[in-house]
Amino acid sequence: EIVLTQSPxxxxxxxxxxxxxxxxxxxxxxxxxxxxxxxxxxxxxxxIYGASNRATGIPARFSGSGSGTDxxxxxxxxxxxxxxxxYCHQRTNWPPWTFGQGTKVDFK
Amino acid sequence: xxxxxGGRSGRPGRSLRLSCEASGFKFGDYDMSWVRQxxxxxxxxxxxxxxxxxxxxxxxxVKGRFxxxxxxxxxxxxxxxxxxxxxxxxxxxxxxxxxxxxxxAYYYDSWAQGTLVTVSS
Numbered sequence: 001e002i003v004l005t006q007s008p009x010x011x012x013x014x015x016x017x018x019x020x021x022x023x024x025x026x027x028x029x030x031x032x033x034x035x036x037x038x039x040x041x042x043x044x045x046x047x048i049y050g051a052s053n054r055a056t057g058i059p060a061r062f063s064g065s066g067s068g069t070d071x072x073x074x075x076x077x078x079x080x081x082x083x084x085x086x087y088c089h090q091r092t093n094w095p096p097w098t099f100g101q102g103t104k105v106d107f108k
Numbered sequence: 109x110x111x112x113x114g115g116r117s118g119r120p121g122r123s124l125r126l127s128c129e130a131s132g133f134k135f136g137d138y139d140m141s142w143v144r145q146x147x148x149x150x151x152x153x154x155x156x157x158x159x160x161x162x163x164x165x166x167x168x169x170v171k172g173r174f175x176x177x178x179x180x181x182x183x184x185x186x187x188x189x190x191x192x193x194x195x196x197x198x199x200x201x202x203x204x205x206x207x208x209x210x211x212x213a214y215y216y217d218s219w220a221q222g223t224l225v226t227v228s229s
Binding site for chain 2: 093
């Protein structure tokens, strides 16, 4: 099973700040990585797929990078609606497909 | 749109069936999955089914106890949950898988609102 380790567990920032979230895979997953955003009481929402492609309707302030085992989600300038939990997810060809444990972005 | 239902409270060892009703898209064209989230915890993929329903995959934590199935004629996805355990307590989401040609892989582009299953003695 591929383990995804996210860091940090919590990121305390102010609106307008830059957020950098990390996801490390236990083995090479190429570009088969997505990022999801989840707000309290809501289902997750796809932000980034294929490591660096923004999903439909996702603002340009969200960007993804990386390949192999190290990936990054960057939010260039935090808006109030961006304070949420973010999960990385690997979708290689074979199951089990796994999620990271999440990074919570909260108000400083 | 996806609407999940069927979640409720039950005793360990009991069975439960979750449903997910799809609308607004051609359900029979899409792979589907169930994902759960224990209280205060992260996301866990549980089961996947291909469009025809003939190919399924399960996480080890539910293999042999849970069964994913679908009824394309009625735009519905199901999760039959047997031998429930306390650790199965979670919000269960059904999710549509979309194939993104640009990345050559499937990702969850639409989710239901989640249905709560509580297992306790």
